[in-house]
Amino acid sequence: GQQVMQIPQYQHVQEGEDFTTYCNSSTTLSNIQWYKQRPGGHPVFLIQLVKSGEVKKQKRLTFQFGEAKKNSSLHITATQTTDVGTYFCAGHGSSNTGKLIFGQGTTLQVKP
Amino acid sequence: GAGVSQSPSNKVTEKGKDVELRCDPISGHTALYWYRQSLGQGLEFLIYFQGNSAPDKSGLPSDRFSAERTGGSVSTLTIQRTQQEDSAVYLCASSWDRALGEQYFGPGTRLTVT
Numbered sequence: 001g002q003q004v005m006q007i008p009q010y011q012h013v014q015e016g017e018d019f020t021t022y023c024n025s026s027t028t029l030s031n032i033q034w035y036k037q038r039p040g041g042h043p044v045f046l047i048q049l050v051k052s053g054e055v056k057k058q059k060r061l062t063f064q065f066g067e068a069k070k071n072s073s074l075h076i077t078a079t080q081t082t083d084v085g086t087y088f089c090a091g092h093g094s095s096n097t098g099k100l101i102f103g104q105g106t107t108l109q110v111k112p
Numbered sequence: 113g114a115g116v117s118q119s120p121s122n123k124v125t126e127k128g129k130d131v132e133l134r135c136d137p138i139s140g141h142t143a144l145y146w147y148r149q150s151l152g153q154g155l156e157f158l159i160y161f162q163g164n165s166a167p168d169k170s171g172l173p174s175d176r177f178s179a180e181r182t183g184g185s186v187s188t189l190t191i192q193r194t195q196q197e198d199s200a201v202y203l204c205a206s207s208w209d210r211a212l213g214e215q216y217f218g219p220g221t222r223l224t225v226t
Binding site for chain 1: 137143145154160168172203205212218
């Protein structure tokens with residue numbers, strides 16, 4: 001079945017450093033979504049990418065969708081303590097039955 | 113409503129008892145999803161509803177788990193004869209569109225089976 005893998009599982013950075021998490025699917029995706037879950041909270045939608053090679057930015061966050069629509073990345077420039085949390089990617093398969101498969105998440109810790 | 117609501121927020125039950133978890137999605141959202149999240153883990157897909165029908169039940173761990181949705185709105189997830197390994201946070205999410213819509217999550221129900 002379709003699998004979505006994320007690396008790294010954990011990342012500790014000093015405040016001000018950059019951070020990147022990578023997402024890889026075993027099959028072609030119709031779209032990719034990114035969510036953030038703060039400690040003790042629930043996942044909150046960040047962004048959706050649909051087109052091959054698409055790049056979107058939200059302030060210090062840059063999201064990319066691979067040309068083959070099988071991988072994605074989230075890059076945070078100059079991390080802040082407010083960036084702490086777990087970042088999940090999630091994708092709909094190419095047949096898009098409605099089922100969204102989540103990666104295992106990357107937990108980011110930021111040291112002030 | 114303002115967002116997805118779930119009840120109860122916490123549930124402690126004895127092994128072997130049945131539990132019902134409730135989800136109220138955002139009004140007008142046709143797609144509804146149930147996930148399970150164990151401590152420090154990712155989201156495990158359980159079941160998805162489009163309207164009142166469940167096109168994909170592939171994530172239900174065993175026949176002790178069932179879910180229904182009525183009136184295209186409220187959904188209940190039932191776990192029969194609970195086991196300790198059922199302890200987790202059960203998250204519900206709704207979406208306006210099953211194919212492209214972002215999912216809005218509820219606060220979850222923390223289930224503890226003693």
